[in-house]
Amino acid sequence: MLEVSNLACSRGDHSLFTGLNFSLGAGELMQVQGENGSGKTSLLRTLCGFMQPVAGEIRWRGESVKELAEAYFSEMIYLGHHNAIKDELNALENLQISTGLAGCEVDDKESLAALRRMGLRRREHLPVKVLSQGQRRRVALSRLLIGNVPLWILDEPLTALDVGAVDLMQELIGEHLSKGGMVIFTTHQPLQVAGVTTKQLMLS
Amino acid sequence: MNKLSLLGLLVTIIRRDLLLAMRRRSDVLTTLIFFVMVVSLFPLGVGPELDMLRKMAGGIVWVAALLSSMLSLGRMFSADYLDGTLEQMLLAPQSLSVLVLGKILAHWMLSGLPLVLIAPVLGLQFDMSPDALLVMVLMLLLGTPILSMIGAIGAALTLGLRGGGVLVSLLVLPLCIPVLIFGAGAIEAVNTGMTIVPHASLLGAMLLVALAFTPWVTAQALRISME
Numbered sequence: 001m002l003e004v005s006n007l008a009c010s011r012g013d014h015s016l017f018t019g020l021n022f023s024l025g026a027g028e029l030m031q032v033q034g035e036n037g038s039g040k041t042s043l044l045r046t047l048c049g050f051m052q053p054v055a056g057e058i059r060w061r062g063e064s065v066k067e068l069a070e071a072y073f074s075e076m077i078y079l080g081h082h083n084a085i086k087d088e089l090n091a092l093e094n095l096q097i098s099t100g101l102a103g104c105e106v107d108d109k110e111s112l113a114a115l116r117r118m119g120l121r122r123r124e125h126l127p128v129k130v131l132s133q134g135q136r137r138r139v140a141l142s143r144l145l146i147g148n149v150p151l152w153i154l155d156e157p158l159t160a161l162d163v164g165a166v167d168l169m170q171e172l173i174g175e176h177l178s179k180g181g182m183v184i185f186t187t188h189q190p191l192q193v194a195g196v197t198t199k200q201l202m203l204s
Numbered sequence: 205m206n207k208l209s210l211l212g213l214l215v216t217i218i219r220r221d222l223l224l225a226m227r228r229r230s231d232v233l234t235t236l237i238f239f240v241m242v243v244s245l246f247p248l249g250v251g252p253e254l255d256m257l258r259k260m261a262g263g264i265v266w267v268a269a270l271l272s273s274m275l276s277l278g279r280m281f282s283a284d285y286l287d288g289t290l291e292q293m294l295l296a297p298q299s300l301s302v303l304v305l306g307k308i309l310a311h312w313m314l315s316g317l318p319l320v321l322i323a324p325v326l327g328l329q330f331d332m333s334p335d336a337l338l339v340m341v342l343m344l345l346l347g348t349p350i351l352s353m354i355g356a357i358g359a360a361l362t363l364g365l366r367g368g369g370v371l372v373s374l375l376v377l378p379l380c381i382p383v384l385i386f387g388a389g390a391i392e393a394v395n396t397g398m399t400i401v402p403h404a405s406l407l408g409a410m411l412l413v414a415l416a417f418t419p420w421v422t423a424q425a426l427r428i429s430m431e
Contacts, residue, residue: 082291086287
């Protein structure tokens with residue numbers, strides 16, 4: 001479904017990686033590994049189209065991502081280093097707005113269920129600024145539960161999460177893969193999903 | 205879960221920005237208070253000669269509106285840029301231009317519309333005639349959205365730059381001069397008993413052109429800034 005061929009990426013004059021090839025099919029999980037500064041985030045941002053690759057091509061369902069543009073965006077979710085949530089709004093408002101930006105309209109019931117699944121029961125109506133880092137991350141991650149988007153691109157999804165939340169993430173990723181979804185992520189923590197072999201991509 | 209229409213997206217984004225502004229009122233009030241202060245300082249500084257004040261009124265209100273709209277431009281995208289929301293906006297599967305249009309409209313409602321509403325009160329300080337007050341409000345209503353739209357391009361281009369606030373003023377102010385000329389010109393025209401139609405039609409035309417092109421240009425500028 002997602003095919004990357006001969007991809008090269010650079011920041012300024014500094015070349016990060018060249019000749020990168022991989023493909024990801026339905027139900028596959030891929031971990032991007034590498035030292036700090038090896039270009040993991042740049043790779044993910046390139047997959048989202050924020051950065052233009054120096055060479056190579058990214059294809060989604062056989063068509064170039066650049067040409068698909070918005071049709072591709074509707075089939076992917078990107079969660080970056082920043083949580084993309086607003087301190088002034090509460091968890092529920094944040095979730096509904098971020099799904100709204102992604103083109104979906106969710107009712108209160110569905111969003112509350114997603115927040116509760118992420119372990120935010122009784123925190124739904126608190127302004128996000130009073131929540132802890134881990135809880136904010138959970139608010140951001142709750143977006144994954146809304147809609148049925150095949151491709152998840154997660155940049156360090158486990159930052160600031162406690163053991164319970166890491167287990168929950170493994171469970172969510174497992175469910176997503178079993179429904180035919182795809183996940184690309186970076187993390188420095190071990191993340192095992194039962195019954196799925198993780199593809200490894202090493203950047204150096 | 206339903207798919208949002210383009211109009212739905214527009215409404216969502218406007219509602220979001222207004223909600224955020226309601227939770228952070230000081231931002232909106234700064235622009236308004238700046239406008240009120242600048243306009244009110246002139247009668248105090250120039251002295252109580254009614255003839256002169258009446259003549260100057262239109263120009264002063266327009267220059268103050270221009271400057272105070274510059275004041276709020278920096279905030280248009282910067283908060284979203286810093287907390288990562290802008291990345292999510294670029295991934296919006298519908299249309300980035302529509303989304304940007306929503307942000308511009310919300311910005312105008314928060315920084316332009318309050319000025320339009322308070323301007324007649326300030327105009328009284330200059331002993332403006334009721335006709336001139338009405339024309340001023342109409343012209344501001346046509347002109348301030350143009351300021352927000354041109355400003356959006358500048359704000360998008362200077363995103364994430366150091367000293368972006370000054371740079372955006374340097375970029376945007378020259379482009380806003382026509383709005384100033386025709387806006388103030390209409391008030392001048394009504395004072396001298398001439399028709400305001402040419403000024404109003406030109407401002408209206410500028411508004412339509414800006415409405416058609418600036419959201420798209422701003423969207424492209426945002427993509428460049430995010431690289």
